[in-house]
Amino acid sequence: MSLAYNGTPFHGWQCQPNAISVQEVLEEALATVLRIPIKITGAGRTDTGVHAKLMVAHFDADIPQKVYDNLVYLLNQYLKKEIVIHSIQKVKEDAHARFDALIRTYEYHIDVQKNPFSNGLSYVLKDSLDLSKMNEAADLIKTFKDFEAFSKTNTDVKTFFCEISHAEWVKKEGGYVFTITANRFLRNMVRAIVGTLLDVGTNKTSVAEVAEIIKSKQRSNAGFSVPAHGLYLTDIQYPNNIYIN
Template identity: 35%
Template structure:
């Protein structure tokens, strides 16, 4: 029996999920795809994701892999095969053969998230599943001045949930910026890894500091304090998308 390693790119609407990770009876993205793989294989198949997303968080470019013993299906045919089983809020966008030792999580070089904000206007009904509605127009130049403080090897304790189990709160952040696309304000951040709820805490905190007129120096002092109690409110999950994963190797 020949084993093959299949790499998937997955998109999903996280609204009705408990998150990416299978956990008990609650619906998860991992669980739905593993159930679809079970129907194809007639035995359990473990799906490895590049990282977890929380309840209500979406993905455009989640990456996952699984080992299959099915030899007669070309890798790309897993796309229509799985999509024919999965519900419409999970889509397999791409499938390809990877080396047997490829690991979607451990081989990831960086992860990019985008957070969507509807600011200063009424959101259309369908947008409210995918963006945070705020009722003012923030100062984007000020927000980007704060965001530049994040670049580099950064202690992110200010934005770390007390329940995060990570031994280190330092992360390497290669980009962090606010920009406007159409009528939506976006925050994009790329890092080697993220703490639990870190992106949502950054978004909520920077908007909180900007609304209150904090200087860049004040925000830097808050980051240096490493005190999560000084962070602003955490932004809600519906605006957050796992956007892209880059790899050292395929």
């Protein structure tokens, strides 16, 4: 299932007690439409306030063909405006939305002035930024594998190794966009990288110091975690052989 959502009203992707999540809303919608309990597994766990232009999730269910053919329409009729289902495709029984993902891409959006049309959808930063230095530091980051310095502390992961294939800042109308692609991301990793690169762009941190920050493996040495509302999950790619035509 491919979908998109505005993360503003949700406390992240994952179900949790006493807080509304994207996963909970989707499971409720599927259970209502299909009239059976449904559990879904997402490709990742976006934090509170983070948006997704493309999220992928999988679920197991025996669905009559007539219902399957109309499932996207039925779900979108039931769901509120913050979530939209793009498509639902049949996959092999052992296909997994999280573990089969080859690469993921995120964008971070910054506006240089207050904009009522992107309120809550981008980070407003009026500081002048040196994009050349920021992209030099972004290129440097790609040469490393261990990103513990950009990971949320006390996180339960077996390895801090990630392979970043793309990291770049570009100007947009009224601001900037940072795009980063990797085989996997750690919790809070993108927001910590963005905060560190903003320190480079405002001359608080040198490009050479970024290398030392990564080598230190200490989150306290990296930059601040930028606000969640500027972050978007934008792409997830899978091997073609998981799909059933």
